[in-house]
Amino acid sequence: MAPNAELFTLTYGAIVRQLLTDLEDVDEVNKQLDQMGYNIGIRLIDEFLAKSGVSRCVDFKETAEMIAKVGFKMFLGVTASVSSWDADGTCCSIILEDNPLVDFVELPDTCQGLYYCNVLSGVIRGALEMVSMKTEVTWTRDALRGDDAYELQVKLLKQVAEEYPQSTLVELPDTCQGLYYCNVLSGVIRGALEMGSLIFSSNFLVKLLKQVAEEYPYKDDD
Amino acid sequence: MIGVGKMKQYSNVLDKPLSKGKQEVSLSAFAFLFSELVQYNQTQVDNIAELERRLEDAGYAVGSRVLELLCNREKGNRRETRLLGILSFVHSTVWKVLFGKVADSLEKGTEHEDEYMISEKELLVNRFISIPKDMGTFNCGAFVAGIVKGVLDNAGFPAVVTAHFVPIEGQQRPRTTILIKFADEVLKREARLSQ
Numbered sequence: 001m002a003p004n005a006e007l008f009t010l011t012y013g014a015i016v017r018q019l020l021t022d023l024e025d026v027d028e029v030n031k032q033l034d035q036m037g038y039n040i041g042i043r044l045i046d047e048f049l050a051k052s053g054v055s056r057c058v059d060f061k062e063t064a065e066m067i068a069k070v071g072f073k074m075f076l077g078v079t080a081s082v083s084s085w086d087a088d089g090t091c092c093s094i095i096l097e098d099n100p101l102v103d104f105v106e107l108p109d110t111c112q113g114l115y116y117c118n119v120l121s122g123v124i125r126g127a128l129e130m131v132s133m134k135t136e137v138t139w140t141r142d143a144l145r146g147d148d149a150y151e152l153q154v155k156l157l158k159q160v161a162e163e164y165p166q167s168t169l170v171e172l173p174d175t176c177q178g179l180y181y182c183n184v185l186s187g188v189i190r191g192a193l194e195m196g197s198l199i200f201s202s203n204f205l206v207k208l209l210k211q212v213a214e215e216y217p218y219k220d221d222d
Numbered sequence: 223m224i225g226v227g228k229m230k231q232y233s234n235v236l237d238k239p240l241s242k243g244k245q246e247v248s249l250s251a252f253a254f255l256f257s258e259l260v261q262y263n264q265t266q267v268d269n270i271a272e273l274e275r276r277l278e279d280a281g282y283a284v285g286s287r288v289l290e291l292l293c294n295r296e297k298g299n300r301r302e303t304r305l306l307g308i309l310s311f312v313h314s315t316v317w318k319v320l321f322g323k324v325a326d327s328l329e330k331g332t333e334h335e336d337e338y339m340i341s342e343k344e345l346l347v348n349r350f351i352s353i354p355k356d357m358g359t360f361n362c363g364a365f366v367a368g369i370v371k372g373v374l375d376n377a378g379f380p381a382v383v384t385a386h387f388v389p390i391e392g393q394q395r396p397r398t399t400i401l402i403k404f405a406d407e408v409l410k411r412e413a414r415l416s417q
Contacts, residue, residue, distance in 0.1 A: 006319065010287055012255060022266060036262065043254065047250055077245055
């Protein structure tokens, strides 16, 4: 049962209102919204990868298209478009015509510096960081401030290659052939899952475990 | 600088046509957002009662707006004046719009005249949340209780609304019940109107 977009919109409005009452400073609220978005993004990426089943994106262009077409559609039910690529393909704009977060919303004069949808920039930044891309996400157009659409500028700062640090500097001597050098990882996963009753959503952890076991070159114990 | 060039075209939000309310977002989008709400509030309070109150306040704001929206869109601006009328409005229309289904049951309390209960087997907000043992009787359904309170208060039926877990035999997860206790004036008015 998919909840109505209005429940989502009104809940988000309640969050922004609470933040404004508690923090009172518009810049602080922007930062807090971005941080919340970041926390959501780092978990959202797991669900996105699990549900969409897409393979690795070849380059940043494909990544941006994925976010705009598949990601936004999957979670918010709207499609965004990508445009304004720069020369090296590291910076682009994602444009949202429809934005379910801002139905019924009007910014009062006292909050003119507020980026109401700042949670979205945090979500994108968090999600991309979990797939090894450090980005900077800023708003270039905001309809609540008088523009005609919502436009996010996503800039790729750095692509961090994935490495398994233990495997590059270690060589097992003949006397230790039975040693599972990375056994600490299997314990970590097992311990984390045991504490699963306190973790927010447990079904994706199980899937992640399967993926880790398949990709990792060393044989894992239990 | 954003928004500088086009200030004149900003139309009043009240002039825009009201959406039909058919758009949906994914369950996980809402679950993530709700979890952030709870986590943020956890950092702001010291005890459970405060946390429940803050969630209830957030829900109250949602509830009052939902009432306005629904009265306008679904019922053509008719106002409920009877107790059972407003209760069935909450139980069917409000639940259907917000959660996609009507609530599981609506019961009258047996011990007190002014108590009513709306029950739900698996409340949407509680679906992905597990309460650690040291938080005792805390229930994130306080958010939904706040929504109900917002609707009732703004419709002219002041009440105290709380959310409780009711363990059911044979089922692992307890049922969630929203307990509504109406203020005296509501019952007096209802008695007067029934004559």
